Amino acid sequence: MKKVFLFLIAFCVSNVDANSASGRGVKGGGQRLLKTVVDVIISEKSGDNELLDKKESANGSGFIIDENGYIVTNCHVIDGAEKIKVVISDGTEYIAKIIGKDERSDIALLKIDANMKLPYATLGDSDKIDVTDPVVAVGNPLGIGQSITGGIISNKGRNLSKQIAELGTGGDLVSYLQTDAPVNSGNSGGPLFSYDGEVVGMITIFYSDGAKGTGINFAIPSNTLKKVITQLRNYGKMQRSWIGISVMPLNKETAVSFDLGKRCGWTVINVEPNSPAAKIGIQAGDIILSINDIKFSASTNPDDVLNNLPINKTIPIQIMKNGEERKYSITVEGRSDEDPLFDSDNVENKNISFEKEEHINIGVTELTSEWRRDFDIPASVNGVLIAQVSDGVPLSQGNVIISVNQKGTKAVADLRKEIENRVKAGKKDVALYIYDAQTGRADYVVVKIKAIKQKVGEPKDSGQKGKGFKWMQILYRDFLSKKATVATR
16 A cells, blocks of 8 residues: 655755746746745754854755845744755855744745845746646755756645644645646755746645655645735734634535535634624524635635635625525634634533434434533534434434524424425435534534434443544545655755
8 A cells, every 4th residue: 555645845856957848948047047046954053143054954945035135935944943044046155034934824934134136036926827837946956956847737726734734734724736846855945937937836745655756746826925925024924814704615415415516615613703704694504605706616725715815805705594595795804813723522422311303313302401511512502412323323412403404403393394394305315504512513414314214223322432523534534544744854
């Protein structure tokens, strides 16, 4: 079985002329591109005003974006550095200072004082680059000297947040460009140029089957670089847009249950009090279909979109509420702090008297103050408590059914009514909006409707532990089974 390796890398390459990729040269020539790229080296050595001669670690690349010495690289390149040395194309060495860094996008801004005007790269418009467009990248492979390789844009808008979360590193708030330009182990933070000679991305992630110099790599788009660099330069930190919601992409089964066809959407799993979303009536369980006229695809990164909306602007948002599509206007605010995380306690299975809901093969009961206390269910959550679950049903005891296909279920009678309506309409499944006390989150779970009534099994052993969303475990089991390693140097 092949091992999958995920590397945070430098863009370093084999010595290939820039003309070879498509038969025409890069505007301005390859030598001009080489002069804008630098080596970034860190050291743990302390001491004032001395070059880093000892304990040096060749971490990666960067590129000059301003004649006055501003340089862009990856945060992971300078991670843990006490001092940073930058080597420009003529071999001159400088000590760099950190102007600012944003770990969520893995972008850092450095500054050197060269006492002369430096050659610099221009940031282009990454939205205008298309799949199959030729690109080149510059780096210093294995320290042998700066070189250029060529390739194409293989895809756009890649969401790698799950892979990045597994690695425990930054860069989750980015929708990446994918390119097939050859990569060898070496320098991170190198530029990806269009054939117009403008930077369209910064190579950051390499995904490989383990063989050196093979695989695919991903670049932070230049338009993302522009947004982050501007704020780092002006404020030393990143302020992101905020409307006060947490979301999760709909899975295919849920989209089908809501008759969305091939359209993609995001389930609202949390709304912060007094937030822009709360002020216009958005609630947990609503489905966002578009925001700021951005149409979602399966690869769209929700965090990237929600954190890069125009601050202090009023924008359109389209949602599905109570089974109906509605359009609203929402005013975007800014923030510097991260979203709060959910906390939860484990829930033990209990012997609970229940009523059978045979269409979906579970046992349910009214949500009383006693069960709220025992399962740690907040007062803001209303619905029907799941007391028993048969094998094969992707739910757990202690879950709360808040709604059925966006129809509220404050009592068992409401639940039965809505499920019967689905049965009469000839539907084969039902989308339950479920609050999971173990995770403190809510999301849709699609459950098949039984055409023939079956007996509900006996309650589970009270000694068993609640497992939360089993459907999530099934959905991501292939991904979770993969083991990845990270090489940040």
